[in-house]
Amino acid sequence: MKPVRKAVLPVAGLGTRVLPGSKTVPKELLNVVDRPILSYIVAEGRAAGIEHFVFVTGRGKNAIEDYFDHHIELEAQLQAKGKTALLAEIVGELPKPGEMSFVRQMQPHGLGHAVWCARDIVGDEPFAVMLPDMLMEGPVAPLKQAIDAQAKVGGNIIVVEPCPPGEAHKYGVVALDGAGGRLNKMTGMVEKPPKGTEPSNLFISGRYVLQPEIFAILADQERGAGNEIQLTDAMATLMKSQAFHALEYEGTTYDCGDKIGLLRANVAFALKRTDLGGDARAAVLDLLK
Numbered sequence: 001m002k003p004v005r006k007a008v009l010p011v012a013g014l015g016t017r018v019l020p021g022s023k024t025v026p027k028e029l030l031n032v033v034d035r036p037i038l039s040y041i042v043a044e045g046r047a048a049g050i051e052h053f054v055f056v057t058g059r060g061k062n063a064i065e066d067y068f069d070h071h072i073e074l075e076a077q078l079q080a081k082g083k084t085a086l087l088a089e090i091v092g093e094l095p096k097p098g099e100m101s102f103v104r105q106m107q108p109h110g111l112g113h114a115v116w117c118a119r120d121i122v123g124d125e126p127f128a129v130m131l132p133d134m135l136m137e138g139p140v141a142p143l144k145q146a147i148d149a150q151a152k153v154g155g156n157i158i159v160v161e162p163c164p165p166g167e168a169h170k171y172g173v174v175a176l177d178g179a180g181g182r183l184n185k186m187t188g189m190v191e192k193p194p195k196g197t198e199p200s201n202l203f204i205s206g207r208y209v210l211q212p213e214i215f216a217i218l219a220d221q222e223r224g225a226g227n228e229i230q231l232t233d234a235m236a237t238l239m240k241s242q243a244f245h246a247l248e249y250e251g252t253t254y255d256c257g258d259k260i261g262l263l264r265a266n267v268a269f270a271l272k273r274t275d276l277g278g279d280a281r282a283a284v285l286d287l288l289k
């Protein structure tokens with residue numbers, strides 16, 4: 001079985017739910033405390049053993065490439081001022097030469113289309129997809145939980161989690177063959193099922209391990225919900241010939257593509273910081289008075 005070495009990060013969406021901030025700053029670069037959402041996502045990927053990140057970008061997203069590059073003037077100034085810890089932090093997350101690729105999705109035709117744009121860089125090996133607006137944390141990096149599950153059962157893995165009661169019709173939802181623990185064979189999946197027809201309350205939450213055969217299916221470019229090329233539809237087709245397991249991962253997800261999700265992430269991550277937690281708690285309590 002080939003190892004999972006590459007992760008595709010689709011970052012070409014317009015981020016309309018967090019406008020106007022995302023008009024000129026890619027939503028994936030909005031801050032959670034003091035670093036962009038993407039910084040956490042790349043750290044999670046590295047903790048899962050990812051060796052190559054493939055960003056699917058679009059117009060107005062060039063700042064993402066710049067973020068993962070040297071900023072010579074800034075680095076020189078931090079050095080001159082003796083801010084060595086901050087300098088080390090900034091330089092420390094830069095990619096090794098060749099660790100990142102950028103490919104352009106010229107029109108936002110949907111998540112499936114964005115993933116398909118990475119086909120030549122991924123090639124013929126299993127790969128991960130990380131939705132970069134879903135900030136996920138756990139006792140073990142969530143993507144590592146998925147890759148470990150894939151090493152156990154093979155095929156394709158979709159990370160899922162329970163959605164709030166009565167909300168399943170808003171999500172991509174999975175159908176399971178029984179329910180034995182956190183890792184279960186899937187029998188189906190559906191994007192935004194009409195209310196009352198949801199096969200479970202487990203939604204597809206933003207991490208996947210997929211086999212490369214998905215690309216040939218995406219190449220057909222069939223449009224689904226919202227007239228977009230949906231990854232869920234392509235996975236449902238692949239499921240006719242390959243096994244899919246749903247992994248209910250251990251951890252917490254913050255949907256940073258949404259105003260309240262982004263706010264929650266900022267508060268939660270600030271409260272957990274050893275250097276900021278006390279002040280953050282005092283600030284929150286003060287606001288709640």
Ligand code: UTP
Nearest residue numbers: 010011012013014015016017108109110111114
């Ligand atoms: P979303 O639907 O959450 O992102 O897609 P969006 O379109 O930017 O968000 P809103 O609804 O307008 O606020 C999930 C992920 O897929 C990427 C997005 O960038 C996001 O990270 N995506 C989506 C693409 O790269 N291309 C697309 O055509 C659609």
